[in-house]
Amino acid sequence: MSSDVDTVLGKAIAVLRAFSADDHELSLSALVERTGLPKTSVHRIAGDLVHHRLLDRTSHGYRLSGGLFELGMRASLERGLAELSMPFLQDLYERTHEIVHLGLREGHEVVYVAKITGRRQARSPSRAGGRMPLYCTAIGKVLLAWSDEEVRRAVLTRPMPPLTAHTITAPGRVARQLDTALSAGVAFEREESALGIQCVAAPVLDLDNKLVAAISVTGPVGRFRPEQHADAVRAAAHGLGALVARRTSLRPDPS
Template identity: 35%
Template sequence: MAGNTGTPGATVTGRIMSILSGFDEHHPRLSLTEIARRADLPPATVHRLVAELVRHGALARADGDYVIGRRLWDLGLLAPIQSTLRETASPFLHDIHAATRATVHLAVRDGHQVLYVERMSGLASVPVVSSVGSTLPMHATGVGKVLLAHAPEDVRHRVLSSLTRVTPYTITQPGLLLKQLERVRHEGWATTVEEMSLGACSVAVPVRREDEVVAAIGIVAATIRRDRGRLTAVLQVAAQGIARQLGGIPPR
């Protein structure tokens, strides 16, 4: 038995990872009791380790509960793909923002979710639920659909087997979503229409490095019906520029 926990074979690192893994998009804030239950650890152990995590900024207090701390996000930005992406994409994202005045996103896949690495807010009052460092369902977002279309087969299978409805317009039929993903791979862009939040639509394209889709960039606006072609063209030009800077093959 490792440490002072009743879980045989558990290391301190393993217990900390169990605590942190209890947080997800459906559980962004947890009480001490909930953390212990989701981590399957004794409350006394969780109390001690959570206090350490708060002291080091990995967790933070929020009205009696706990949330992921800024320190974890800061460390995550040091990962080569994310730090390189943000630095490389930044001038292109500013160009998109200047040309469209819409909310602009840079996102990567994080397991079975989409992680927002950068966001530039638009001028229009369009409801946008994303924030830098947040994760959202891939099937309900434009950037998420792009990343899901190019994800490994096992990732697509898991996402398709657990489609949740966020708004009345969220695609929850696996067959319909599969057809959309095939179109994304063929046409090079994805759209959503009020699937993540009412009153917000999006269009997104992939960013490639060599033969791999490493990210997606997207625009959120009140409507994309009339401007979809123009917005897609702006995004694709930016994606090609980012791909060149990353040393990859630009998308066709």
């Protein structure tokens, strides 16, 4: 998609974005490879970024720095939700003792805004600040189900690459699940995004029943039965929804 790498700024951002979630540290040449930019340019730009405290030098190359974290957290606070939702997520965690997520829709993906984890828990691929497809996660299905018809259609007609053997790729089946979710008030996911985990999610709606975000509980296939926690998730989502509604608007969502 978007990547205009013809301006300094574009290049700098490309360099920053080259660091994916699990590449803690990249060498100059690795950056060159990932960005496709000429070595000299990367060298200069990375140097500038270090100077501006968005990157750190390490013995083996470069690493995203704390300055970036700082900016990022501000961005998160701006959206307000993260801060407001904390108590509800916290409550939900204590009730269930399973992984709790808060996610927004951004384009055709979920963006996880907050994640609460405890000890000895299911391993979920999600991360705060990370993204996932809409069609194969509980939060995603909720976000999709309560979105405009337009969004739903766009996602369902595009190819939906499976993430596991259980990922539902038939548009019809997904659509049926969305309808069920709409009437039930919750959506489920059973090993569709990662093996060994299941989820329940519920929508956070404002006073006009307009979708704001979604909350989910995730647990391992064995002991965890998503249905058992449907009520808790719904309750948390309602609570947060009421609080959000009381505050003024929270961005009209562009994409």
